[in-house]
Amino acid sequence: MSKVLLIVNPSAGGEKAKSFEDLAKKKLESFFDEVMVKHTEKGGDAAAFAKEAAEDRYDSVFVMGGDGTVNEGISGLAELDYRPNFGFFPLGTVNDLARALGIPLDSEEAIQNLDINRVKPLDIGKVNQDYFMNVVAIGTIPESINNVDPEEKTKWGKLAYFISGFKQLRDTSFYEFRLTIDGEERTIKSSTLLIGSTNSIGGFESILPDAAVNDGLLHLLYFKDKTLLDTLAAVPELITGHSEESDNIEYLTFKEIRVELVNPEAELSVNVDGDEGDELPVTIRVLPSHLNVYY
Structure with a gap:
């Protein structure tokens, strides 16, 4: 039965x-x-x-x-x-x-x-001991998303996140991150990192156009910004979508990443599928084709 x-x-x-x-x-x-x-x-x-x-x-x-x-x-x-x-x-x-x-x-x-x-396999993302379906966001704009009022979400829908993000732009902070990507380490300076498992982030389906629900990969976008002008140049490119590197945005795919701040005394929380998550450092990996989902 x-x-x-x-x-x-x-x-x-x-x-x-x-x-x-x-x-x-x-x-x-x-x-x-x-x-x-x-x-x-x-x-x-x-x-x-x-x-x-x-x-x-x-x-x-x-x-x-x-x-x-x-x-x-x-x-x-x-x-x-x-x-x-x-x-x-x-x-x-x-x-x-x-x-x-x-x-x-x-x-x-x-x-x-x-x-x-109609059933297909679905990748699941894992950040430390928690799971996500769509995106882990890190940095200034994600920090502002953590503070979006539920009433604003009801009123404005997906635009509430971007309204909050743009309000935060004048207070943009730039962080030095140490990234260990599939075993290879790099240090970057950026205001915003997005790690997605699908093409839809915050209701915008163009941000990661090549991301599929079962490609066995996670997709990283980060702003190559060091000043507010750099950030303002990167935001429109983020919304229109990227599947390759540009002057303002870095794009790459991976299976596991560790993200930490170079300054061990600094504190920064991640945002997981729209809700506040753990403080850095975090380890994020993909569980490929982990669940069969109706579509």
């Missing part, structure tokens, strides 16, 4: 969350013999529910919510010996993984278009 768990974040999707849940449950009932629904109440619930479903040998786990809830669902399954197929219905403001997988951003359309015969 086939079993599926649907994990729902009831605070996502506004007033329509309940109707979307009913539609999703009905859709899943057309594919699976048994559909279990659980609601999250606090951070960590989605990860715990997903892990329990894997331990109980469920065939699939689906998540309904924003990027944070989707990230939790994936984190709950990561590196387990048995990992159910994973699916999700987007209810967030940015929905980066949905964009990367070609899943409709309209929740009702995403539910109606679900076909459990």
Whole structure:
């Protein structure tokens, strides 16, 4: 008998969350013999529910919510010996993984278009002991993203991150980083580093045009800036996208990187899929084709 768990974040999707849940449950009932629904109440619930479903040998786990809830669902399954197929219905403001997988951003359309015969392997990123789906961002602009108000995200969607970032530009700081990339060390000076696993970052699908969800690689972009004028020249290139080095931006691919500050007394936190993460140093690596995902 086939079993599926649907994990729902009831605070996502506004007033329509309940109707979307009913539609999703009905859709899943057309594919699976048994559909279990659980609601999250606090951070960590989605990860715990997903892990329990894997331990109980469920065939699939689906998540309904924003990027944070989707990230939790994936984190709950990561590196387990048995990992159910994973699916999700987007209810967030940015929905980066949905964009990367070609899943409709309209929740009702995403539910109606679900076909459990469409499955592909998905790379997962790991930063220290945590997991990410899309991006680890480090530096001045990412620091400002850590401070984006949830109400601003609701009001402006993905633009909230860039509004906050541009406000921060006048206070741009430049850091000396020591990078160990697949065993090779280099020292750079930069205001901003982005490490992505998909082509969609912050809702912009052009930033890493060559990044695929299952290419077995992580993609690094960093500003080659030493002054505010350099930063201002790099930002437009970042938004239009890069798959090669330019005068303002460095681009490369790798499987594992360690990022640390040259000054051991300095402090800087990373941003992981839009949420504040660990302080440097961090080690980031890819888990290739680690999860089978519906698309």
